[in-house]
Each structure stands twice: as C-alpha cells, then as structure tokens.
Amino acid sequence: MIPALCDLPAHELLRRLRRREISAAEVLDSTLARIAAVEGRPPTTAAYTSNSGDLEKIHAYITLTEERARAQAQAVDRAFAAGDDPGPLAGVPLAVKDIFCVRGTPSTAGSRILETFVAPYTATPVARLEAAGALTIGKVNLDEFTFGSSNESSAFLPPPGNPWNPRRVPGGSSGGSAAAVAAGEATISLGTDTAGSIRQPASFCGVVGLKPTYGRVSRYGLIAFASSIDCPGPVTRDVTDAALVLGVIAGPDPRDATAANVPVPDYVALIEGGVRGMRIGLSPDYFKLKYPDAETGELREQPIANEIEAAVNKAAAVLADAGAEIVEGGPMPNTRFGIPAYFVISRVEAASNLHRYDGVKYGHRHSGPVTDLRQLYRKSRGVGFGPQPKLRILMGMYVSAAQYEKAYYDRALRVRTLIRRDFEQAFDPAGPYRLDCLLAATTPTTAFEIGAVYGDSVSMQYADLLTVPANHAGIPALSVPAGHDAAGLPIGIQFLGADSSEAKLLRVARAFERETENEPWRALKPQVLRAS
Amino acid sequence: MDPKRSREITEAVFQHLVELASFDLEPGEAEYLRRELNGQLRTIAQLEAIDLPEELPVTSHGVPYTEQTSPALREDRPEPCPEAEEILRQAPEVQERHIVVPDIPLTELE
Numbered sequence: 001m002i003p004a005l006c007d008l009p010a011h012e013l014l015r016r017l018r019r020r021e022i023s024a025a026e027v028l029d030s031t032l033a034r035i036a037a038v039e040g041r042p043p044t045t046a047a048y049t050s051n052s053g054d055l056e057k058i059h060a061y062i063t064l065t066e067e068r069a070r071a072q073a074q075a076v077d078r079a080f081a082a083g084d085d086p087g088p089l090a091g092v093p094l095a096v097k098d099i100f101c102v103r104g105t106p107s108t109a110g111s112r113i114l115e116t117f118v119a120p121y122t123a124t125p126v127a128r129l130e131a132a133g134a135l136t137i138g139k140v141n142l143d144e145f146t147f148g149s150s151n152e153s154s155a156f157l158p159p160p161g162n163p164w165n166p167r168r169v170p171g172g173s174s175g176g177s178a179a180a181v182a183a184g185e186a187t188i189s190l191g192t193d194t195a196g197s198i199r200q201p202a203s204f205c206g207v208v209g210l211k212p213t214y215g216r217v218s219r220y221g222l223i224a225f226a227s228s229i230d231c232p233g234p235v236t237r238d239v240t241d242a243a244l245v246l247g248v249i250a251g252p253d254p255r256d257a258t259a260a261n262v263p264v265p266d267y268v269a270l271i272e273g274g275v276r277g278m279r280i281g282l283s284p285d286y287f288k289l290k291y292p293d294a295e296t297g298e299l300r301e302q303p304i305a306n307e308i309e310a311a312v313n314k315a316a317a318v319l320a321d322a323g324a325e326i327v328e329g330g331p332m333p334n335t336r337f338g339i340p341a342y343f344v345i346s347r348v349e350a351a352s353n354l355h356r357y358d359g360v361k362y363g364h365r366h367s368g369p370v371t372d373l374r375q376l377y378r379k380s381r382g383v384g385f386g387p388q389p390k391l392r393i394l395m396g397m398y399v400s401a402a403q404y405e406k407a408y409y410d411r412a413l414r415v416r417t418l419i420r421r422d423f424e425q426a427f428d429p430a431g432p433y434r435l436d437c438l439l440a441a442t443t444p445t446t447a448f449e450i451g452a453v454y455g456d457s458v459s460m461q462y463a464d465l466l467t468v469p470a471n472h473a474g475i476p477a478l479s480v481p482a483g484h485d486a487a488g489l490p491i492g493i494q495f496l497g498a499d500s501s502e503a504k505l506l507r508v509a510r511a512f513e514r515e516t517e518n519e520p521w522r523a524l525k526p527q528v529l530r531a532s
Numbered sequence: 533m534d535p536k537r538s539r540e541i542t543e544a545v546f547q548h549l550v551e552l553a554s555f556d557l558e559p560g561e562a563e564y565l566r567r568e569l570n571g572q573l574r575t576i577a578q579l580e581a582i583d584l585p586e587e588l589p590v591t592s593h594g595v596p597y598t599e600q601t602s603p604a605l606r607e608d609r610p611e612p613c614p615e616a617e618e619i620l621r622q623a624p625e626v627q628e629r630h631i632v633v634p635d636i637p638l639t640e641l642e
Contacts, residue, residue: 118621120615213595214593214594214595215601228594254603254606257603257605261602292574297575337579343576360624360631362619362624364624365625370634371634372637373633376633378555381555382557390553390555390557390561390565393553394569397549398569407580411579418582418584420591456568458575461572461575471594472594473595474594475594
C-alpha cells in the first residue's frame with residue numbers, strides 16, 4: 001500500500017518536493033484530509049461530558065490555522081517553481097504546542113485564563129520553523145500550562161486520544177504534539193520538555209522526541225512554567241527529522257538571554273556515523289524504581305515493566321552488534337530523588353511565573369461586579385486556573401516561604417547538584433565509565449487509560465520518573481520507539497548524553513533505527529489509521 | 533525549622549496560601565487541593581533522608597554558563613513597538629488607551 005503524503009517523514013517529503021514530484025499544496029491537502037478523518041470534535045472549554053465516540057478520535061488541535069498553512073504552501077510552491085530554495089523545511093506540516101505564542105493565533109496554554117489571548121508576536125522557534133518553510137497547521141493541545149503527564153488537565157476537552165488506542169492517553173504534556181505526529185495530522189511538532197513532556201508522550205505514541213540541552217533552543221515566546229528547566233524541542237516521525245528540526249530551531253537568540261552561545265552543528269550530516277567504538281551505559285538505577293504506593297503513600301521498590309526492560313536490553317544488544325561497547329553497572333543513585341526535588345523546584349518557579357495572570361492586562365477577567373481589585377484577582381484566577389495550576393502555585397508558595405525555604409527549596413536545589421553529578425561522573429572522559437551516552441527506558445509503563453491516573457497528582461508525577469533527571473541536569477535526551485507491548489502499545493527508549501551532545505545522541509538513535517528498520521513492529525500502524 | 537513538623541498543610545495554613553495566591557475556590561475544591569498538597573509533601577519528605585554535606589552548592593540550572601556560552605547583553609537602545617495597539621486590544625477593559633481596574637484597596641498606615 002502506498003503511504004499517504006501525510007504519513008511520510010519530513011526528509012522524504014522534502015526529497016519529493018525538491019524534485020517537483022509533489023507540491024506543498026498536495027502535502028497540505030493530504031494532512032487536512034487526515035485531520036478530517038481522525039480528529040473528531042474539537043476540544044473546547046465548554047462543560048464536557050465524554051461520549052463513546054470521543055474515545056475513537058484524536059482531538060489534538062485546539063486551533064487550526066488552515067489559511068496560514070495554505071498561504072505558506074502557496075509561497076513554497078511559488079519558490080520551487082521559480083527555482084528558489086524555500087528553506088530546509090519547505091512544505092512540511094507543523095503542529096505547534098499551544099504553549100508557544102504565534103502572532104494572530106489564540107495562544108491558550110490549554111487554560112481558561114488565556115482562552116481569549118491572541119498573541120501579538122511569534123515565539124523564536126516557531127518563527128525559525130516558519131522561515132524554514134514549514135506549514136503551520138495549527139496549535140495542539142497540552143496539559144494546562146504543561147502541568148501533567150497525560151494531557152487530561154487541559155481546560156480544552158475532549159482530551160487527546162492516543163492514536164494506537166484512543167481510550168489511552170497520549171502522554172503529556174506535549175500530548176497533542178505526539179498524537180498529531182503519530183496520526184499523520186502533522187509531520188513535525190514543536191513541544192516543550194520540563195520533566196519529560198516531549199519524551200514521555202513521544203514514547204507513548206511511538207514517535208521520536210528530543211529534549212535538547214538547556215539553553216540550546218530559544219524560549220522567547222514560550223509561555224513560561226519552570227524557567228530553570230523548560231526546553232523547547234522537536235517531536236517527529238523519525239530520527240533524521242528530529243535532526244532536521246533541531247538544526248532549524250537551535251542557536252543563540254538576542255531576545256533570550258538564556259539561549260546559549262553554542263555553535264549549531266549540521267546534525268543531519270553527522271547522523272549516519274554509526275556507533276562503532278562508542279561506550280553506551282546501562283545503569284541499574286534506571287531499572288529498579290522507588291514509587292509511593294497509590295493507596296498508602298509508602299515507598300516501595302519495583303522493577304520497570306518486563307516488556308520495557310526487555311526492549312532496553314534488546315536495544316543494547318542491537319547496538320553492541322553494530323559495534324558499540326555496552327557498559328553495565330554504572331551507578332546513578334540519585335535518580336530516585338528526581339521527582340521529590342521536582343515537586344519543589346518546579347512548583348516554586350511555576351508559582352512565580354503564574355502570578356502575572358491577574359485578569360487585568362490580558363486573558364480571562366471575571367465579568368461580574370467586584371468590590372475591589374483584589375476580589376477581581378481572586379475571582380479571575382479562581383475560575384481561570386484549573387486544579388493543576390492551583391496545586392502548583394500553592395505548593396510553590398509553601399515550599400519557598402521564608403520559614404520553610406531552607407528545608408525545602410534550598411535542599412531540593414542541592415539534591416539537584418547530586419543528580420547533575422551522577423551524569424557528570426557517567427560522561428567524564430577521564431572517569432571510570434567514560435560513557436558516550438546512557439540508554440534507559442523512557443517511561444516505567446506504556447500508555448495508561450484515560451481517567452486511570454488523573455486526579456492523583458503524585459502518581460501522575462511519577463510517570464516522569466525516568467525522564468526528569470535529565471531536566472534537573474540540563475542534559476539532552478532523545479526518546480525513540482523500540483517496539484510494542486502485548487497490548488500493542490508503543491515502548492520508548494531514551495539516550496541521554498553530556499551537555500550539547502545532541503549530534504551524538506542522534507547518531508546513536510539513527511544507528512538503532514537503521515539496525516531495526518526491518519523488524520515487524522516497524523510496519524504496524526496506529527489503530528486510528530487502520531480504522532480510517 | 534524542623535521540616536518534619538511542617539509536613540502537614542493545616543486548614544489554617546492552606547487558607548493563608550489561598551489568600552496569598554488570590555484564588556476564590558469552589559466548594560469541594562479546597563478539600564481536593566489540600567489532600568493532594570499533603571500527598572505531595574509526603575513525597576517531598578524523601579529529600580530529608582539524603583545526607584547533604586554542608587559545602588554542597590545549589591544548582592540553580594543544570595548546565596553552567598561560561599564566559600564563552602553566555603550570550604552578550606543587547607545594546608541598550610530604544611526599539612519601536614509596532615504592536616502596541618495589538619497588545620492593548622488584549623486588555624479585557626480599556627478606556628482611551630488606559631487599562632481599567634476596579635478600586636485598589638488601601639490600608640492606612642498608622
């Protein structure tokens with residue numbers, strides 16, 4: 001069966017577009033047709049009651065920007081016809097996580113408090129993607145202000161469904177991004193990763209997700225959550241596309257003082273280098289985890305799911321066969337403190353960043369009578385924020401209060417030093433392990449059912465147990481599909497590397513992808529595509 | 533401050549936080565939020581068991597910035613803001629280019 005244009009990776013679309021075998025307009029039409037087939041009713045803030053039909057559809061897009069994409073496609077086709085180069089992503093359909101400002105579009109953060117906000121400017125990574133010729137199809141759903149791991153906390157419902165089984169979550173917070181890319185509703189997406197919000201949904205939806213090094217990609221125009229951790233990055237069909245997108249969005253930006261002044265290599269040119277001679281680590285601390293019991297809160301140790309462990313070990317064997325040296329046993333003892341430290345650090349930063357939403361300058365404002373300004377704040381914020389932002393703001397204020405700051409916030413920032421040191425030791429070229437990268441499962445489980453965890457904020461946070469250490473340390477990490485479990489749900493593995501080692505991670509991941517390209521699971525299609 | 537003694541967010545502390553955060557809560561919402569906050573605090577308590585040497589520094593963000601990687605500061609010069617009207621249009625209530633707010637509560641200092 002010939003794949004539809006909307007199901008091809010970006011690099012293949014680009015090859016055909018440059019040969020003039022297809023047009024950007026045709027790519028756009030194919031993508032819009034797929035959206036019409038699988039999307040279902042659009043998510044809104046209206047009172048929501050689930051119906052069985054909702055659980056068969058994707059509901060990824062909060063806003064579709066068809067006219068914008070059409071104009072961009074026409075410009076790309078005109079440029080090709082004139083013999084010009086319309087850019088490295090010319091004609092590639094893009095879904096933007098609705099946490100980025102895009103001028104002239106509602107930029108909601110998945111929250112009632114920004115439901116009416118229309119961005120007056122465009123975020124730098126989006127501007128770079130559009131300048132590279134990408135077609136902006138729309139803005140996709142997310143957990144409210146990115147606060148979640150299932151996309152269920154969005155104020156815009158129905159929540160997105162996982163294309164492999166829409167009764168399951170796509171993960172979060174970039175759930176709309178991963179679902180859209182997996183279902184052919186966009187070829188690439190721009191997400192953000194603060195505790196795993198690119199990698200965990202990529203893993204759940206069987207696509208590729210790259211969290212770059214902290215400071216690698218500008219955050220100008222990103223609605224802030226935790227400013228010491230937030231990282232924009234790509235969600236794509238394959239590793240080559242992730243390299244392609246990162247090359248476009250990475251690099252310094254005069255509008256963001258945290259965007260590091262580090263040269264951007266040609267990631268695509270370096271990607272086929274193979275793994276011969278590389279040292280790839282497996283740490284026991286990424287296989288045995290400590291979770292609090294959902295009922296009692298007591299900590300208990302348990303291994304990750306057998307099928308996920310098997311997928312990681314199999315990936316190690318594949319890479320060993322390809323010439324890598326697998327180094328087992330390296331300790332990462334502070335991995336288990338990633339979530340407790342995150343509960344403190346991210347909340348303090350969220351509380352600080354979310355004070356700006358007051359119903360005065362923009363966004364939701366209480367429309368009834370009020371006695372004074374403080375009551376306006378209380379009523380606007382009380383209705384505008386859902387439970388997850390409220391929890392984060394309240395906890396952030398508590399653990400940073402003068403009398404608790406030393407015991408909680410300061411301690412968490414010092415624990416973060418220990419987490420960072422685990423990685424520094426693992427990657428130290430003069431150290432005992434000298435790893436080029438670490439290989440681990442992306443998530444402790446595959447995608448869970450919609451409604452199974454949401455509401456239990458502790459269990460939900462633990463979905464990020466294996467992803468959050470990279471965020472604390474600021475290092476890059478790349479999740480790629482590595483098979484399916486018995487229920488047919490995708491399993492993801494991640495490669496974690498030293499600061500600014502994205503080129504190396506992409507090279508390892510591409511080697512794994514190439515070595516496994518003929519495995520039967522690679523031919524499987526998401527359930528929604530089989531149905532349509 | 534002994535963090536073990538502060539592990540429970542009491543009703544009074546919760547109400548204080550809600551006031552500081554400027555939230556009007558729906559009935560039932562407060563109970564859920566306080567229960568979850570206390571569940572999170574039990575998880576955070578794991579940090580207390582870690583032996584942290586006195587000299588261990590904080591990490592305020594993972595990747596250190598060096599002189600070479602820190603971007604140069606922008607030149608301090610005025611730039612036009614052509615979107616001013618667009619930005620003002622986002623304000624929920626505007627009169628003659630001023631953002632309108634209700635009375636600002638005043639407290640007379642003694």
